[in-house]
Structure formats: C-alpha cells, structure tokens
Amino acid sequence: MLTLDARNPICKHSVLSPGIDRNIMHIALYSRGFNKEDLDDIKLLLDELGKQEITPVIYEPFFRELKPHVQFPAEVDTFSKSADLDGKIEFLISLGGDGTLLDTVCFIKDKGIPVLGINFGRLGFLASIGREEIHEVVESLVDRNYSLDRRSLIHLDASIPLFDDVPYALNEFTIHKKDTSAMVKIHTYLNGEFLNTYWADGLIVSTPTGSTGYSLSCGGPIVFPEASSFVITPVAPHNLNVRPIIIPDDQVISFEVEGRSDQFICTLDSRMEIIDNTVQLAVKKESFEMNLVRLNDSNFLHTLRNKLLWGIDTRNPGGRR
Known part of the structure; x- marks a missing residue:
C-alpha cells in the first residue's frame, strides 16, 4: 500500500507523460450505462470536476447516453479503448457497482492508472465510496490526500x-x-x-x-x-x-x-x-498489479463491518452488541 498526502510531495503519484501539461488533471469516467435516478449525482460529479478545472475523459458509449440529459461544452474528450488512455489520465472513476469497476481492468491493463469506484450499485465491496462523498472525493484527488491499495x-x-x-x-x-x-x-x-x-x-x-x-x-x-x-x-x-x-x-x-x-x-x-x-x-x-484509490478514513476492516453488517444486533436495528 502506498499512501499519498499533500504534505509529502515525494509520494505524489502521476501517470502523465512528459509532454502533457501536469497542471491540468485528466480523469477518465467509466460506467456501463445510464440510469435516470443517478443523473443528479453524475451532474454533481461533473460540476465538481469543473470547479477544480479537471478535464473529464468520458467512456464513449456512456457519453452518448448522457448527452441528451447533460449540457456539455462543445468539445468533450472521450475514450473507447485502452490505448485512448495512454499518457494523459491520472485517475479513472468507475460509476456503478463492483461489476462496473471490474470492467476497468480491460482499459487500465498494465498502465498503473489508479481506479476509484463510486457506488451506484448495491453492496459495493470494491466500489465502496458512496455517492454522498462525491465532493470529498474530488477534493481528495486534487489534494493528493488518499491511499493506493495495490491489488494482485x-x-x-x-x-x-x-x-x-x-x-x-x-x-x-x-x-x-x-x-x-x-x-x-x-x-x-x-x-x-x-x-x-x-x-x-x-x-x-x-x-x-x-x-x-x-x-x-x-x-x-x-x-x-x-x-x-x-x-x-x-x-x-x-x-x-x-x-x-x-x-x-x-x-x-x-x-x-x-x-x-x-x-x-x-x-x-x-x-x-x-x-x-x-x-x-x-x-x-x-x-503487474492494479491500484485502487481509498480515502484515508476508510480501510478493509471498515468495509467488512459495514458491508457484512458485522457487530449489528439484528434484534435491535441500528444497535451494536
């Protein structure tokens, strides 16, 4: 596990090639499809990226579904295959459940691009970041205040x-x-x-x-x-x-x-x-390994307790033994 923190610039992680302006962050967005109940959260994510002057690079089929519902600028960067991510992507954000995040392996390959999963699905062991944390997520990426979990x-x-x-x-x-x-x-x-x-x-x-x-x-x-x-x-x-x-x-x-x-x-x-x-x-x-982004206030034990309801007294909803 590699911890990155804004106070420790030696640990800063970037996969940008030397020819790319490192002052402009590019983040890829991937989702299997578009659900109307997720539209407000998707718009919020795009707004938060815009506030931080981050350029989103959107999965082409996902972008086509969003286009009638979201007001995009005249030109939007998209990707459809792994080679499209070469040299400019710092992170990939997966919007969906664990299955959606697993799909990203086919795009990331051995590039080392960190993947972050925002849970629009159900259980979410891998895509464990809640939609209510979108503002915090974007700030954490900009401030380099997160950890990388290396997964075999x-x-x-x-x-x-x-x-x-x-x-x-x-x-x-x-x-x-x-x-x-x-x-x-x-x-x-x-x-x-x-x-x-x-x-x-x-x-x-x-x-x-x-x-x-x-x-x-x-x-x-x-x-x-x-x-x-x-x-x-x-x-x-x-x-x-x-x-x-x-x-x-x-x-x-x-x-x-x-x-x-x-x-x-x-x-x-x-x-x-x-x-x-x-x-x-x-x-x-x-x-090679895959890098999963984890916010610093979360860990595997926290995920186990919350996703498997460990310690919850089912006879007393909301209570713990």
Missing part, C-alpha cells in the same frame, strides 16, 4: 487464444459446467503435482480481492487484500468433505476437465468463453 491479479495461460489481449482478472478465474449439463471432473495440479479431482458444478480460483465475491458465496474464506495467496473454492461439490483451500500465489495451478458434455465455461470476472475439454488451462499471479 490472476493470469490465465491457455493452449488456444482466449479473452483477446486481456487474459487476467481482478477477482477470479472459474471453470463451470455448461447450462444444465451434469457436473464436471476437474483434475487440479499445483506446480505440476496433483492436488485433487473436484467433482462439482465448477471451480473458482480467486485472488484476495475476489475472496469477498463469488468465492465467499460458495463458502470460501475472507482473505485480506495484502495476503499473497489464491483461494480454490469448489462450486456445489459432490463430495461434502471437499473444502476451500488457500495456497501461496507463487504456485501455478493447472487443470484437466472431464464431463459428459464436450464443452464447458471458463470465466475471468464477468467475461466468459465456451471451450472444449481439449483446451489446456493454467493460472498464476499476474506480473
């Missing part, structure tokens, strides 16, 4: 090209049976040594960040983001004595898949590929 990624190697040029994910990699077909047998190896054969609907390999997502809903443990580990969690295992396991993230995990169906599904976060059982698959830790 999981990388997929396959015997055929998969997932275009983004074969990595922030949350998890999964293997899953297709549709309503019978369970699959997933032979799993660690650095080439046999670990287990999972008879199940599927198998999840999550990063520490992903441990509070799909893996958690299937009975996996919560892992601190700083932990150098993967979590292997079966989905609806046939053998009830099979449990999730935590392994060091310097291991290469490889798989052989069998089943009555010749095809199965593999995913990286919300992206999916349908492949057959002749494809060889292996996952490992990605060589």
Whole structure:
C-alpha cells in the first residue's frame, strides 16, 4: 500500500507523460450505462470536476447516453479503448457497482492508472465510496490526500487464444459446467503435482480481492487484500468433505476437465468463453498489479463491518452488541 498526502510531495503519484501539461488533471469516467435516478449525482460529479478545472475523459458509449440529459461544452474528450488512455489520465472513476469497476481492468491493463469506484450499485465491496462523498472525493484527488491499495491479479495461460489481449482478472478465474449439463471432473495440479479431482458444478480460483465475491458465496474464506495467496473454492461439490483451500500465489495451478458434455465455461470476472475439454488451462499471479484509490478514513476492516453488517444486533436495528 502506498499512501499519498499533500504534505509529502515525494509520494505524489502521476501517470502523465512528459509532454502533457501536469497542471491540468485528466480523469477518465467509466460506467456501463445510464440510469435516470443517478443523473443528479453524475451532474454533481461533473460540476465538481469543473470547479477544480479537471478535464473529464468520458467512456464513449456512456457519453452518448448522457448527452441528451447533460449540457456539455462543445468539445468533450472521450475514450473507447485502452490505448485512448495512454499518457494523459491520472485517475479513472468507475460509476456503478463492483461489476462496473471490474470492467476497468480491460482499459487500465498494465498502465498503473489508479481506479476509484463510486457506488451506484448495491453492496459495493470494491466500489465502496458512496455517492454522498462525491465532493470529498474530488477534493481528495486534487489534494493528493488518499491511499493506493495495490491489488494482485490472476493470469490465465491457455493452449488456444482466449479473452483477446486481456487474459487476467481482478477477482477470479472459474471453470463451470455448461447450462444444465451434469457436473464436471476437474483434475487440479499445483506446480505440476496433483492436488485433487473436484467433482462439482465448477471451480473458482480467486485472488484476495475476489475472496469477498463469488468465492465467499460458495463458502470460501475472507482473505485480506495484502495476503499473497489464491483461494480454490469448489462450486456445489459432490463430495461434502471437499473444502476451500488457500495456497501461496507463487504456485501455478493447472487443470484437466472431464464431463459428459464436450464443452464447458471458463470465466475471468464477468467475461466468459465456451471451450472444449481439449483446451489446456493454467493460472498464476499476474506480473503487474492494479491500484485502487481509498480515502484515508476508510480501510478493509471498515468495509467488512459495514458491508457484512458485522457487530449489528439484528434484534435491535441500528444497535451494536
């Protein structure tokens, strides 16, 4: 974790290239779509950026949806692909839920651009900043008063090209049976040594960040983001004595898949590929990390307590034990 503070200029973070005027901050805005109930908050964010003389660079499809509802200047910077962010973007703000923030991996890639999630969704483990904090967020970015959480990624190697040029994910990699077909047998190896054969609907390999997502809903443990580990969690295992396991993230995990169906599904976060059982698959830790912006009055424990309602006495709403 790297802490940035206006009082410590050595820690200031910038990804601007030398040819860009560093006195002008450029912030990319990404969202999957436009909901009318979010319009006032989006306008507030744009107004706050304007007050600070920050140039927004808006995801092209999102901009097209907003244009009939927001009075923009004559020229607006937009982006539609990762290369459009090269050399001028200091931050990317995700407007939505956790799934929206996970999408930003495809744009950020290995650029190191910090991502901040404003929660327009529901639970919001990753997009944990509330819409009521928009003014504070913009001020914090301008004052360099925030922290960066470095999050590890999981990388997929396959015997055929998969997932275009983004074969990595922030949350998890999964293997899953297709549709309503019978369970699959997933032979799993660690650095080439046999670990287990999972008879199940599927198998999840999550990063520490992903441990509070799909893996958690299937009975996996919560892992601190700083932990150098993967979590292997079966989905609806046939053998009830099979449990999730935590392994060091310097291991290469490889798989052989069998089943009555010749095809199965593999995913990286919300992206999916349908492949057959002749494809060889292996996952490992990605060589670079993703930077998530965190306001300095928040941390992982704070998020756990608030999102999972830890310590809340349900017999006494609003009270804690």
